[in-house]
Amino acid sequence: MSAKLFVGPQVRSLRQEQGLKLQACAARLGISVSYLSQIEANQRPVTSRVLASIAEVFGVAPEVFEAREDERLIADLREAVAESAHPGAPVGLSEIRRVALQAPAFARRFLDLHRANQRLTERLNLTEEAVALDEATAASSLLPYEEVREFFHDLDNYVDRLDRATEDLAEAIGLADGEAPDERIVGWLKARQGVTVVRGAPGEVMRRYDPETRTLWVNPRQPPETQTFQLAYHLAAADLSAVIEAELARARFRTAEAVDVCRVGLGNYAAGALLMPYRRFHTAARALRHDVEALGLAFHTSLEQVCHRLSNLQRPGLRGVPIFFVRMDYAGNITKRHSATRLRFARFGGACPLWNVHQAVGAPDRFLVQVAEMPDGARYLSVARSVAKPSGSYLEPDRHFVLGFGCEIAHADQLVYSAGVDLAGPAARIGVSCRICERNDCPQRAFPPVDRPLRVPPHERRTVPFRLD
Numbered sequence: 001m002s003a004k005l006f007v008g009p010q011v012r013s014l015r016q017e018q019g020l021k022l023q024a025c026a027a028r029l030g031i032s033v034s035y036l037s038q039i040e041a042n043q044r045p046v047t048s049r050v051l052a053s054i055a056e057v058f059g060v061a062p063e064v065f066e067a068r069e070d071e072r073l074i075a076d077l078r079e080a081v082a083e084s085a086h087p088g089a090p091v092g093l094s095e096i097r098r099v100a101l102q103a104p105a106f107a108r109r110f111l112d113l114h115r116a117n118q119r120l121t122e123r124l125n126l127t128e129e130a131v132a133l134d135e136a137t138a139a140s141s142l143l144p145y146e147e148v149r150e151f152f153h154d155l156d157n158y159v160d161r162l163d164r165a166t167e168d169l170a171e172a173i174g175l176a177d178g179e180a181p182d183e184r185i186v187g188w189l190k191a192r193q194g195v196t197v198v199r200g201a202p203g204e205v206m207r208r209y210d211p212e213t214r215t216l217w218v219n220p221r222q223p224p225e226t227q228t229f230q231l232a233y234h235l236a237a238a239d240l241s242a243v244i245e246a247e248l249a250r251a252r253f254r255t256a257e258a259v260d261v262c263r264v265g266l267g268n269y270a271a272g273a274l275l276m277p278y279r280r281f282h283t284a285a286r287a288l289r290h291d292v293e294a295l296g297l298a299f300h301t302s303l304e305q306v307c308h309r310l311s312n313l314q315r316p317g318l319r320g321v322p323i324f325f326v327r328m329d330y331a332g333n334i335t336k337r338h339s340a341t342r343l344r345f346a347r348f349g350g351a352c353p354l355w356n357v358h359q360a361v362g363a364p365d366r367f368l369v370q371v372a373e374m375p376d377g378a379r380y381l382s383v384a385r386s387v388a389k390p391s392g393s394y395l396e397p398d399r400h401f402v403l404g405f406g407c408e409i410a411h412a413d414q415l416v417y418s419a420g421v422d423l424a425g426p427a428a429r430i431g432v433s434c435r436i437c438e439r440n441d442c443p444q445r446a447f448p449p450v451d452r453p454l455r456v457p458p459h460e461r462r463t464v465p466f467r468l469d
Contacts, residue, residue, distance in 0.1 A: 005051065008042035009104050014058045015040075029053045042101045061316045073100045075344040075432075077107055080114040082436040082449065115150065144257035148265055149337075151251050157338040158314035159269055165243045166236060166273035173235075173274075177284075180300050181275060185231045189216065193238055197231065204396075206230055221392025225302040229271050236270035237263075244270070269312075275301055276309045282320050285310060289416040290321065292405075303387055307405045311338040321411045324380075326351075326404040330361050335401070341408055342378055344432055352430040352437070353444045357404040360384035369417050371409070373427035375438045381412040381423070440468050 015025045026036040030053060038044040046054065055062045074097050081091050100107050173188050175181050189195040195209075199220040207230040208217045216234055218227050237244065244266045253259045276299050288294045292306045299306070304327065313320025324343045327336035328351070337345040345351065351358075356370040363386065370382045383406050389399040412418040431437035434446045443463050448454045454466040 005045050006042045006101050007046055007051070007054070008040045008102070011036075011054060012040040014054075014060070018058070025057075028057045072342075072344065073104060073107055073111075075342075076111055079344075079432070079436055080111055115146075144253075144255055144261045147253060147255070147258040148262045151253075151262060152265065152338070156314050156340060158312050159247060159266065160315065162240065162243050162247060162266060162270055163273050163278055163312070163315065165240050166270045167277045167279065169236065169239055170274050170277040175274070175277065177280060178298065180228075182228055182231065182300075185228070185235055189231070189235055193235070195234070199227075207234065209234060219392075221390075223302065223390065225296070225300065225305065226389075228275065228300060229302075229305060232271040232274045233267050236274050237267040240270055272301075272305055272309050273312070275299055275305070278313070278315060279318070281309060282313055282315075282318060285313070285320060286414070289414060290323075291416045303385065304401070304403055307403050308336070308338070310405065311340055314340055321407050321414050323405055323407055326357065328357055328402045328404065330400050330402070332358070341380070343374070343380055343406075343408075352433060353446070354428055354430045354442075355404070356382055356384045356428070357402050360386045360402045360404075364388075367417065369421055371421060371423060371425065371427040372430045375429075375431055379409040379423075379427055380406050381409060381415060381418055381421070382406040383415075383417045 015022075020028075022033050022036055026033045029036065029050065031050060035044065039046060039050075051062055054060075074093075077096050077100055078093065081096060173184050175184060186197045189197060193214070195214045195216050198215055198217050200217060204219075205217075206219050206222055206226065209215070210217075216231075218230050220227070222230075244263060247266055248259055248262060251259075251262060253262065276295075281295075281299065284295060284298055288298070290310060292303050292310070295301075295306045296303055301309075307323075307325045310320065310323045311325035313323070322340040324339035324341045324345075325336065326334055326338075326345060328334050332351065334345060334351065339345065355372065356368045360366075360368050365386065368384045370384070371379060372382045373379045382404060384402055384404045386400065386402050389401070391398050406417075407415060409423050412421075412423050429439065429442070431439060431442070434449065436449055437445070438449070439445075445464050448464075448466055448468065454468050456466050
């Protein structure tokens with residue numbers, strides 16, 4: 001292991017689930033009771049040998065103990081603490097790390113409280129805006145979406161039961177490499193569900209279903225990949241409804257609106273997994289070096305669908321290259337964010353302006369490649385591409401987005417986009433967002449971080465009027 005790995009809470013939970021005392025568990029692991037006690041208290045990291053013993057004794061994959069969960073918790077805590085900053089002394093990263101490693105349950109409870117406070121603050125702001133604008137209907141409709149984002153965030157954007165069930169469904173349908181899936185999907189809908197597909201959705205919707213006549217309309221003005229995705233959504237949502245409902249029950253959402261939003265999200269997940277079955281897509285991604293255009297042609301899917309699927313490849317025992325994926329509109333609003341890497345996106349503010357996703361707005365239909373370095377020294381290969389979703393009508397505006405995806409430099413040679421790039425050379429120095437960025441010398445800083453004191457020199461002016469202590 002290249003980094004120290006602390007697995008105390010996970011080991012303690014596994015031991016207690018099996019009803020083992022410290023002495024009995026230590027004997028099975030072949031270590032002393034004091035060493036096991038120190039491991040569970042996160043006072044000592046585990047060695048590779050001990051980690052292998054823990055995995056064997058408890059019958060779990062070693063990947064369960066990867067540091068990614070701790071790193072994500074630390075990143076989330078740091079941003080939440082920064083959002084909650086007050087005039088007192090700031091909370092240091094070392095203290096935040098200690099809380100995340102030694103009291104993860106308390107840390108997650110703090111995050112829950114912080115999210116609840118954010119929702120209440122947002123509700124208050126929206127209410128005040130509604131009063132000011134005399135719009136009584138300006139309700140907090142975004143809150144269920146935020147709750148669903150947390151659901152997928154906590155799962156690392158991989159839903160194992162649904163993914164495996166969808167892969168079995170794709171095999172049953174007979175979806176094969178290189179073959180356009182439309183005909184088989186339409187045939188399955190007719191034979192198994194009694195559904196007739198009509199290319200010509202009434203109105204401006206992408207998809208509409210009439211349960212009485214069992215007619216599924218698909219808008220032919222949409223790109224072929226979008227039409228196929230809508231067919232796959234209807235098929236998977238119907239055939240795998242029991243699996244989807246079970247996931248919704250486990251999630252225990254607080255509102256019915258969040259359940260409805262997540263039901264659509266899980267249907268979309270299943271549609272992508274149906275068109276790009278896990279094992280076949282995993283193999284193809286490695287063979288094609290994660291070339292999203294080539295993968296789109298191979299699976300008859302769009303660039304966005306491919307990027308999203310690449311960020312799903314987190315199946316234990318068959319993990320893909322850890323990929324992050326973000327979709328952003330031209331105003332900088334992040335509408336999708338998924339990360340299987342240490343890279344975390346701003347959840348309560350705008351993204352770093354030095355990140356190449358912003359530059360892609362002015363470079364339509366081109367792939368922009370950037371070696372980016374975060375304040376913690378982690379380096380990433382970041383790829384950005386602007387895309388347009390045509391409306392199919394001169395009188396309706398097209399929708400424009402930027403897709404950003406990539407991986408840590410350690411895996412960059414497995415991406416075709418690393419060709420000709422000096423991975424060890426100079427990197428763009430980016431951050432998560434200005435509000436928590438540690439850099440003192442950023443020429444693009446918009447405002448000071450909220451968790452660090454600052455001073456304003458009376459006789460000096462740089463790119464910003466303040467200095468960070």
